[in-house]
Amino acid sequence: MDTYDLITRNAAEVVTEDEVEAMAEDPEGKRAYVGYEPSGVLHIGHMLTANKLIDLQEAGFEVTVLLADVHAYLNDKGSFEEIRETAEKMQEQFIAYGLDEERTEFVYGSAYQMDEDYELDLHALQVETTLNRAQRAMAEIRSGETAKVSHVVYPLMQALDIEYLDVDLAIGGMDQRKVHMLARENLPELGYDSPTSLHTPILADLTEGVGKMSSSTGVTVSMENSREEIEERVNSAYCPPTRDPDPDDEGNERENPVLEVFRYHVFPRFEAVVVERPDEYGGGLEYEDYEALADDLESGELHPADAKSALAEYLDRLIAPGREKLRD
RNA sequence: CCGCCCUUAGCUCAGACUGGUAGAGCAGUCGACUGUAGAUCGACUUGCCCCCCGUUCAAAUCGGGGAGGGCGGACCA
Structure with missing residues (x-):
């Protein structure tokens, strides 16, 4: 680059x-x-x-x-x-x-x-x-x-x-x-x-896909979250299988916050993203860039639930060192 | 300094006139449905009614005092 x-x-x-x-x-x-x-x-x-x-x-x-x-x-x-x-x-x-x-x-x-x-x-x-x-x-x-x-x-x-x-x-x-x-x-x-x-950019709220991710609503991810809390929050995130979701009932534009976090937080910091997926759904996947992952989510090849578990894993890796520091 | 208005659930507010078990919407939580979430159903939770004193059998509600916040106080007439 x-x-x-x-x-x-x-x-x-x-x-x-x-x-x-x-x-x-x-x-x-x-x-x-x-x-x-x-x-x-x-x-x-x-x-x-x-x-x-x-x-x-x-x-x-x-x-x-x-x-x-x-x-x-x-x-x-x-x-x-x-x-x-x-x-x-x-x-x-x-x-x-x-x-x-x-x-x-x-x-x-x-x-x-x-x-x-x-x-x-x-x-x-x-x-x-x-x-x-x-x-x-x-x-x-x-x-x-x-x-x-x-x-x-x-x-x-x-x-x-x-x-x-x-x-x-x-x-x-x-x-x-x-x-x-x-x-x-x-x-x-x-x-x-x-x-x-x-x-x-200002990333969308995890649970709604609207507005900005804010600490005031409590749905953010920070250095003080445990691995379990991160999994919980990522899992509760809004994630339709598309990069361009429909507006909500009030007409607000919505983003796909799970994709956003992959794009802005995960891919810039990792060479590749490995998605562990149970064999019954087709086994593991690997992505070298954001577009490839987003394409697969869009096509249905990558299920949102599998994307989420991978996202939680990589977010946890990003946060772990700071969490250690905070513990001292 | 003077005048008017506001203060009730996490948020926006009803309830006060006419005292009688504190409410709605949204948010939140939990289930059902989806291999995620959302949407949709179903259920549930939430309180120093700003504080103090008084009146009353009974006060969010009436009276007095106080606190916090908002708005206004040019000229002309």
Whole structure:
């Protein structure tokens, strides 16, 4: 696979392709970053962007993981002390998950976000940004909660982080694209470069195939799940034998979450996928790429139940090292 | 500071006027059917009715006090 394809594989969107192509010419030493609000436990959503970081490291990038403690504080996630503790646990899990320790720098937001330069630039950005724009870019607020001033400051700091961490490429889920667009438009007003960004898809909820997989509904897969829990959750996932399911009763588009997890989590991390299947149904199968597996599910050659047991197996392998860390 | 509105199941809310065993929808759980899930049937669970005091035989409901949240308070007339 050539470098550009490696950098952009499984991305939902790249802004812009030309800028990324230029980076792919000479990727060695280029810098990329993702910011995470420390939550203590790595879940499948974190793992999706982490996969992209692993791709980038393989391409030669240096990676910065921002442990966004100040952002978590702005989002009312607890005291600084509590947030810091969970951040430390998270850092270990990222390494256990497979990030290259040599090429990963973990930075706490509080290490530079209180500096005078940063604060002054933040105020400058506040002057440049309309309330409406900041509101559209802000992180989703919990239901029942109303927007606070902290919520609109939040995306402005994300934009500024890109400059202060000196990154060439900002990574995030599609839910972060408005932040990155705001950064592209407003950072130049402060005399900084307009940043390049790459967005990963947001995977559908496992049980519904609609909306996004969220920790709030409890149906997610994380580093604290046992093998049995993973099997249980994967087994209860929505999985019609097609890659393009019909909309639900309310007309919402549905995805096949089992295929999505194969595509975005399993195949990027394994050479091949072996599906163990009882002899009565035709015996074992092996797939070297996602398309082959999806084709077989579509044609009926691969039954969803067999796909699920394989998925649980590979997810468990991905999670096992982090789970060990968490146990200590 | 002043005024108005809201607070009941995980969520959205009815119930209050007229006091009498706390409800619906959705979600969730469990079965049936499918070699998965969903859909479809069938069954089931869920509560500090925001807090305190009072009235009453009896308070989610009436009265008083308090807390939390939301909205409003330019000019003109």
